[in-house]
Amino acid sequence: MNVDLLITHASQLLTIPSHDRGPQRGDRLGDLDLIEDGAVAMSGNSIVDLGPTSDLLEKYTAARAIDARGRVVMPGFVDPHTHVVFAGDRANEFEQRIAGATYMQIMNAGGGIMSTVRATRTASVDQLVEQTRARLDQMLLCGTTTAEAKTGYGLDTAAELKMLDAIEQLDQTHAIDLVPTFLGAHAIPAEYKGREDAYTDLVVNGMLPAAASRILHPAFAFCDVFCEDGAFNLDQTRRILERAKELGFALKIHVDEFEPLHGTRLGVELGATSVDHVVTTPQDEVSLLGRSHTIAVSLPGTPFGLAHKEYTPAKAILAAGGALAIATDLNPGTTWNESMQFIIALACRYLKLTQGQALAAATINAAHAIGRGGSIGSIEIGKQADVLIMSVSNYREIGYRYGTNLVDTVIKRGQIVVQNGRLT
Ligand code: NIG
Numbered sequence: 001m002n003v004d005l006l007i008t009h010a011s012q013l014l015t016i017p018s019h020d021r022g023p024q025r026g027d028r029l030g031d032l033d034l035i036e037d038g039a040v041a042m043s044g045n046s047i048v049d050l051g052p053t054s055d056l057l058e059k060y061t062a063a064r065a066i067d068a069r070g071r072v073v074m075p076g077f078v079d080p081h082t083h084v085v086f087a088g089d090r091a092n093e094f095e096q097r098i099a100g101a102t103y104m105q106i107m108n109a110g111g112g113i114m115s116t117v118r119a120t121r122t123a124s125v126d127q128l129v130e131q132t133r134a135r136l137d138q139m140l141l142c143g144t145t146t147a148e149a150k151t152g153y154g155l156d157t158a159a160e161l162k163m164l165d166a167i168e169q170l171d172q173t174h175a176i177d178l179v180p181t182f183l184g185a186h187a188i189p190a191e192y193k194g195r196e197d198a199y200t201d202l203v204v205n206g207m208l209p210a211a212a213s214r215i216l217h218p219a220f221a222f223c224d225v226f227c228e229d230g231a232f233n234l235d236q237t238r239r240i241l242e243r244a245k246e247l248g249f250a251l252k253i254h255v256d257e258f259e260p261l262h263g264t265r266l267g268v269e270l271g272a273t274s275v276d277h278v279v280t281t282p283q284d285e286v287s288l289l290g291r292s293h294t295i296a297v298s299l300p301g302t303p304f305g306l307a308h309k310e311y312t313p314a315k316a317i318l319a320a321g322g323a324l325a326i327a328t329d330l331n332p333g334t335t336w337n338e339s340m341q342f343i344i345a346l347a348c349r350y351l352k353l354t355q356g357q358a359l360a361a362a363t364i365n366a367a368h369a370i371g372r373g374g375s376i377g378s379i380e381i382g383k384q385a386d387v388l389i390m391s392v393s394n395y396r397e398i399g400y401r402y403g404t405n406l407v408d409t410v411i412k413r414g415q416i417v418v419q420n421g422r423l424t
Pocket residue numbers: 083112113116226254257302329331332333334
């Protein structure tokens with residue numbers, strides 16, 4: 001049989017399968033289902049077969065073949081939490097933090113998220129798209145083939161819809177697939193200071209219905225809230241997410257990044273797809289999470305970027321039987337980093353994951369964390385052909401080595417989009 005693309009002789013083919021159609025949970029995290037001297041056959045957008053090279057060479061002839069000798073072949077990274085769409089930068093605030101200011105002090109003084117809101121409100125859709133495209137190119141070069149992308153730097157109806165437009169344009173014109181998340185409840189905008197409930201009303205009655213009709217299929221989109229002291233309290237978070245659920249959005253929550261406000265408990269109760277950050281989460285909520293279908297998305301780039309000492313209690317989440325994914329949280333305030341490889345390196349050191357566990361958290365579990373576990377995140381027959389060839393012969397080098405890009409080739413929907421570490 002003829003196929004479009006055949007990769008052969010991978011030193012290690014990591015398929016990183018779903019378990020029971022879901023994420024890899026608890027002590028089963030890190031199942032790589034590794035095949036030595038492995039091969040993958042692809043036609044059109046899809047993976048049609050995989051197995052030992054000798055078997056596939058007998059079965060298939062290929063329009064194009066890649067010999068991956070001495071290199072690891074694995075699923076594309078999925079980045080399930082990003083604020084990749086924004087205008088401008090906050091290098092000045094980074095200098096203030098080096099000098100001793102905290103993230104929350106800068107935010108309460110009118111900087112932080114609001115400073116990016118001011119820049120994003122002023123930018124045109126074209127400017128937003130162009131500035132974001134450069135970051136997506138870097139993500140693709142570093143092996144990310146699908147990413148979640150949040151709004152949340154508009155904070156009024158028109159500017160939030162402008163951000164959704166930018167996400168849609170980028171999804172259509174860039175190789176990376178983007179999954180949209182409405183985050184109108186990212187901060188209380190300056191003009192509503194002291195009137196948090198009035199802003200919550202606007203999100204519930206104005207922005208959410210507008211976003212739902214703007215996104216054709218809200219079932220394929222998420223709504224998220226930054227549940228935190230100085231942002232949205234637990235009651236406001238609940239109001240917004242209950243309305244979002246009625247409108248057909250799937251749910252995410254930024255929880256326990258700094259203060260534990262019981263957002264994890266709320267996420268489990270509302271059936272959120274994920275709760276994200278999960279740093280200061282109390283043990284009873286970790287146990288609840290472990291028994292639920294809600295995935296914990298850890299963002300170790302954020303404490304690293306803020307030079308904080310506390311990270312997600314990943315071992316406790318796994319001991320409770322939970323499903324753990326990792327993401328960049330790419331944003332201009334706390335962690336401007338496009339690379340999931342760097343997140344894996346941090347996860348090995350600060351979450352104490354093995355390289356294999358971190359790889360599964362960055363692929364199949366990350367895909368489930370954005371509701372796409374049925375179509376991406378692993379090398380399985382019938383799934384989308386999103387495949388990486390890494391310039392290392394052993395997967396244990398990923399996470400161990402860091403700071404250089406170990407991606408050699410990226411295949412997205414069956415097309416070679418990065419070759420020899422360069423965009424094609
Ligand atoms: O996930 N915590 C809220 N949102 C981002 C930070 C966004 C910003 O500072 O611009 C986060 O860390």
